[in-house]
Amino acid sequence: VTVLDDHDVIAGCRTGDREAFRALFDAYQDRVYSIALRYTGDPAQALDIAQDVFLKLLNHIGEYRGLSGFETWLYRVVVNRCLDDRRRLRRWTRMFEGIFESASEPSALDQLLRHEMEARVQNAIAMLAPEQRIIVVLRYTEGLGYAEIARIVGCSEGTVASRLNRAHQLLKKRLKVR
Amino acid sequence: MELLAQNLRRVEAPEELWDRVMAPQSRERPRRVGFWAMAVAACASVAMAGIFYRPAVNSTDPSAIRAWVKARTGIEVPLTDQRRVALTGARVVKGRVEIGYKSGTVLISRADGRAAHWANYAVDCEAPACALCHS
Numbered sequence: 001v002t003v004l005d006d007h008d009v010i011a012g013c014r015t016g017d018r019e020a021f022r023a024l025f026d027a028y029q030d031r032v033y034s035i036a037l038r039y040t041g042d043p044a045q046a047l048d049i050a051q052d053v054f055l056k057l058l059n060h061i062g063e064y065r066g067l068s069g070f071e072t073w074l075y076r077v078v079v080n081r082c083l084d085d086r087r088r089l090r091r092w093t094r095m096f097e098g099i100f101e102s103a104s105e106p107s108a109l110d111q112l113l114r115h116e117m118e119a120r121v122q123n124a125i126a127m128l129a130p131e132q133r134i135i136v137v138l139r140y141t142e143g144l145g146y147a148e149i150a151r152i153v154g155c156s157e158g159t160v161a162s163r164l165n166r167a168h169q170l171l172k173k174r175l176k177v178r
Numbered sequence: 179m180e181l182l183a184q185n186l187r188r189v190e191a192p193e194e195l196w197d198r199v200m201a202p203q204s205r206e207r208p209r210r211v212g213f214w215a216m217a218v219a220a221c222a223s224v225a226m227a228g229i230f231y232r233p234a235v236n237s238t239d240p241s242a243i244r245a246w247v248k249a250r251t252g253i254e255v256p257l258t259d260q261r262r263v264a265l266t267g268a269r270v271v272k273g274r275v276e277i278g279y280k281s282g283t284v285l286i287s288r289a290d291g292r293a294a295h296w297a298n299y300a301v302d303c304e305a306p307a308c309a310l311c312h313s
Contacts, residue, residue: 033191
């Protein structure tokens with residue numbers, strides 16, 4: 001995965017250069033979508049969030065002033081959008097939880113078990129408080145350190161550690177992991 | 179926790195994401211450009227729907243309307259039986275479902291051609307209609 005801190009690319013985006021934006025999109029699309037998917041557990045909702053994040057990049061990249069790393073700024077945009085989405089869509093997603101028909105993959109047993117475990121983990125994650133959930137996603141989907149998560153979420157490293165620790169306890173209980 | 183790292187791993191973004199970002203930004207622009215015009219139009223359409231609405235099925239029973247809509251469109255509309263808003267019936271016009279209630283209609287249409295998941299439908303209603311499904 002390309003790590004972009006190329007000022008030229010960002011400067012290109014600011015001037016409306018489509019190729020520069022495409023480079024930025026290619027470098028970050030999987031990260032943005034993965035965070036949204038792991039946070040919401042819903043591919044359609046994750047796609048909406050990812051779309052909004054890139055639209056914000058496209059239209060408001062001028063708001064990035066270079067004070068923090070671009071990645072940190074982008075993660076912050078994604079996190080805020082996820083937390084905002086929770087407020088707007090909570091009622092609807094709860095109502096229609098049972099209706100979702102996931103397109104299940106072929107029948108190999110290991111795939112089945114993997115999907116089942118993934119679904120169990122995703123369900124357990126969904127039951128965490130949003131502030132805990134986003135930290136778990138940044139930690140395990142993105143592999144970020146406490147300091148980076150603290151910068152993105154806007155809290156201390158100690159808070160990150162305690163939220164993560166609390167989340168671990170809850171997840172162990174829910175997933176019955178020893 | 180190894181288990182979390184394995185099951186929350188990064189995934190590939192769907193290919194359609196680029197097209198959605200580059201497509202006309204219909205989800206953002208109307209709110210900015212014509213917010214008041216749209217608000218007026220929405221109020222007018224709800225009012226007109228309330229006056230001219232003629233349901234294909236006349237019923238005040240949520241489960242009957244729910245079953246009727248499901249049978250014709252495959253859309254599961256979770257109408258509840260809590261009677262805060264009186265239902266009058268439903269109809270299907272050009273693939274769009276209209277749930278009628280005493281002072282208006284709720285319009286439901288496919289937002290895209292994918293599977294029957296609620297996120298793929300668009301709903302247009304004003305505040306009292308929320309009580310059709312929410313307690």
